[in-house]
Amino acid sequence: MSFPVDTSPAIANTLGYLQHYLQELTEHQNTSEHTINATLADLTAQLQQLTQLMTSPPSALTIALPLVSVPLSPVSPSPLVLAALSKQQARLKLPSPPDFSGKRSSGQAFFNSCTLYLCLAPEQFSCDEKKVLWTLAFFKDRRAARWSKNLFRQEADTSVFPIQS
Secondary structure (H helix, E strand, O other): OOOOOOOOHHHHHHHHHHHHHHHHHHHHHHHHHHHHHHHHHHHHHHHHHHHHHHHOOHHHOEEEEOOEEEEOOOOOOOHHHHHHHHHHHHHOOOOOOOOEOOOHHHHHHHHHHHHHHHHHOHHHOOOHHHHHHHHHOOEOOHHHHHHHHHHHHHHHHHOOOOOOO
16 A cells, blocks of 8 residues: 655554554454355254254154264165064153253254154154144243243134144
């Protein structure tokens, strides 16, 4: 950057420093915007997967976590294995997921527990609405309970449950 001839060296140095600092801030802002856009894209992809999870048959699902993909049914078992599993599942008592309060720190564990239960006991849920209602039964505390209460209040007001799948 050129300065007028009568600009003192101290002012020129200060202006040069400020110009350099402004350039660094611009680069930092660009990096931050890139990071935010990448995070937003990741969150959008995860939201799409969650939506697909709620609308897809359990046998075809793959849950993608950041940098990790966890297939829920990696291999198709033989008919003999399926028969043995169905007899065992008839006797198997599956644990229910823990109650959910809405805390982010327990959200993934709650989600995993629900997904596992829904995949291991599909015969208990004839439609998506039953899956949603079953899941809401564990929203018993704090923010999750308030959110669930609002859903049922909406249903009472409109005669339509706000979440269909």
